[in-house]
Amino acid sequence: xxxxxxxxxxxxxxxxxxxxxxxxxxxxxxxxxxxxxxxxxxxxxxxxxxxxxxxxxxxxxxxxxxxxxxxxxxxxxxxxxxxxxxxxxxxxxxxxxxxxxxxxxxxxxxxxxxxxxxxxxxxxxxxxxxxxxxxxxxxxxxxxxxxxxxxxxxxxxxxxxxxxxxxxxxxxxxxxxxxxxxxxxxxxxxxxxxxxxxxxxxxxxxxxxxxxxxxxxxxxxxxxxxxxxxxxxxxxxxxxxxxxxxxxxxxxxxxxxxxxxxxxxxxxxxxxxxxxxxxxxxxxxxxxxxxxxxxxxxxxxxxxxxxxxxxxxxxxxxxxxxxxxxxxxxxxxxxxxxxxxxxxxxxxxxxxxxx
Numbered sequence: 001x002x003x004x005x006x007x008x009x010x011x012x013x014x015x016x017x018x019x020x021x022x023x024x025x026x027x028x029x030x031x032x033x034x035x036x037x038x039x040x041x042x043x044x045x046x047x048x049x050x051x052x053x054x055x056x057x058x059x060x061x062x063x064x065x066x067x068x069x070x071x072x073x074x075x076x077x078x079x080x081x082x083x084x085x086x087x088x089x090x091x092x093x094x095x096x097x098x099x100x101x102x103x104x105x106x107x108x109x110x111x112x113x114x115x116x117x118x119x120x121x122x123x124x125x126x127x128x129x130x131x132x133x134x135x136x137x138x139x140x141x142x143x144x145x146x147x148x149x150x151x152x153x154x155x156x157x158x159x160x161x162x163x164x165x166x167x168x169x170x171x172x173x174x175x176x177x178x179x180x181x182x183x184x185x186x187x188x189x190x191x192x193x194x195x196x197x198x199x200x201x202x203x204x205x206x207x208x209x210x211x212x213x214x215x216x217x218x219x220x221x222x223x224x225x226x227x228x229x230x231x232x233x234x235x236x237x238x239x240x241x242x243x244x245x246x247x248x249x250x251x252x253x254x255x256x257x258x259x260x261x262x263x264x265x266x267x268x269x270x271x272x273x274x275x276x277x278x279x280x281x282x283x284x285x286x287x288x289x290x291x292x293x294x295x296x297x298x299x300x301x302x303x304x305x306x307x308x309x310x311x312x313x314x315x316x317x318x319x320x321x322x323x324x325x326x327x328x329x330x331x332x333x334x335x336x337x338x339x340x341x342x343x344x345x346x347x348x349x350x351x352x353x354x355x
Contacts, residue, residue, distance in 0.1 A: 003320035007051060009063065010104060011315030012096040014139075015285035016251035018061040019080070019096035019311075022051065023104065025319075026065060033070045034077050035216070038121040041065070041079060041086040046329060048081040053330025056319045059083045059246050059337050064093050066101075074119035075107055083337065084245035088121035088219065089171035091255010091287075091307050095139040098127040099311040102136050109134065122171045122219075138310055140288075145295050145302035146170040146259040148267040149211050157204045165201070167209060170259030170305065172223040175205040179229040179241070186229045186241045188282055191249045198225040198243030214298030226257040231280060239280045247338030252309070253279040253287040259305040266291050266303050273303075285309075 008024030026047065031037035041048065050056065051063040067077040078097045080090045098116060102109040107116055111131045118125045123144030130138040150167040155175075157163055166176045179186050182197070202225040213219040229239040242250035242257045250257070258279045265271045273294055279287045286309070293304040321328050 001320065002322050002324075004323060005050075005320060007319045009051065009315075009317050009319055010100045010313055011317065012100055012311055012313045014092035014095040014099075014252055014311040015281060015287065015309045016283050017092040018251075019090070019093040020051075020061060020063045021078075021097055021100040022063060022065050023100065023106065026067075028067060029065070029079075031070075033121075034067070034079065034119050035088070035121040035218070037067065037070070037077075038079050038086055038088060039218070041081065045085075048086055049329040050321070051319060052081055052083060053332055055327065056321075056330060059332075060248055060251075062090060062093050064090075064097050066097065066106075069117075069119040071119045071124060074117040074124055076101055076116065077119035079121065082244070083248075087172060087223070089123075089125070089256055091141055091143075091171070091258065092250075092252040092309070092311075094118055094120070094125055094127060094141055094255065095309050095311040098129055098139045099136040100313060102129055102131065103134070103313055109136075120171075122216075136311065138308055140306060140308035141255065142292060143170070143259050143305045143307070145297040146263040146305050147297055147300045147302040148264045149173065150209055151264065151268060153209055155201065155204050155208050157201055160200070163201065165205060165209075166264045167205070167211060167222065168260030168264040169211070169213065169219070170261075170263065171256035172219065173211045173213075173221065174224050174226045174242070174257050174260040175202055175209070175222050176226050176228050176257075176261060176264065177201055179227045179239075182227075186227055186239045186282055191282060194227060194241055194249060194282075195243055195247045198227065199247065201225055202243070214300055224257065226254060226261070228261060235278075236276065237278045237280060239282075241282045245338070246332075246336075249282050251281060251283055252285055253281040253289075255287065255307050255309075258287055258289050258307055262289055262291055262305045263303050266294070267301060279307075
């Protein structure tokens with residue numbers, strides 16, 4: 001092989017959602033905080049393209065960049081790089097990162113329980129891993145404050161008229177329409193329809209609803225849409241379907257989306273502190289979710305969400321590119337990457353930055 005650069009990746013998924021973890025080949029990224037490092041990656045997109053674009057990646061996955069922590073209270077930092085760009089935080093990916101850190105020995109595993117603190121662009125996340133026989137069996141995440149932004153807001157959607165949505169922050173902003181009110185139930189058989197419908201609703205919500213994070217102005221946009229459904233409210237079973245660019249459904253129940261939904265439900269008085277919920281995904285995988293504390297963020301009511309789920313390592317691999325390969329930064333095509341992505345074909349897109 002004649003590779004000039006090599007990136008080592010551990011393949012993992014959390015309740016079905018793929019979250020690969022970069023464990024080698026990138027020493028660090030400029031910036032004194034994880035937020036600054038995220039902004040650097042957003043402005044210098046070569047690494048994300050290299051690991052996520054075809055042929056080394058695909059639209060239905062995240063690659064998490066593992067970094068030294070910036071906050072002295074944390075054990076490690078990570079930044080999720082997804083199909084549409086680099087983001088602040090992901091719950092399912094935090095579970096993947098915690099599992100990889102402990103099962104590969106990057107951080108020491110203590111049985112039956114290991115606590116690590118993850119530094120993210122959205123704040124510190126405490127991860128408590130249940131461990132047995134060298135394996136991480138479950139990871140519980142204590143989030144930073146989540147809060148409701150809009151309750152029962154009316155949005156006008158072309159071809160649909162008026163619909164009712166909630167908007168909440170759980171690491172990014174989510175707009176949350178209710179599936180049953182739109183005439184369907186969340187399931188894998190309607191995944192394509194949910195993607196198309198979700199894109200229309202999110203576009204309308206971004207045009208008609210404003211959001212304002214109390215502390216970080218960089219978060220002031222609705223990033224994702226998550227359809228919600230009540231499966232068995234008496235049994236505390238609920239279902240989520242997050243629609244992610246370039247046009248796919250999150251395979252997990254969605255960590256940051258579940259955090260946003262917990263904040264909205266608590267603000268409406270639909271759940272109480274300490275009550276455990278079973279959040280299901282489109283493929284019926286599950287996160288246990290609860291509000292562990294009530295707090296304030298600026299002038300807003302906020303909650304501290306706790307989410308737990310399982311992650312598994314499925315591969316260890318090295319990614320590289322031969323100097324003669326014309327697809328040094330990979331490529332995207334609209335057949336699988338949809339129309340939300342600015343498509344990248346060699347000779348048509350400049351590359352920026354180095355890693």
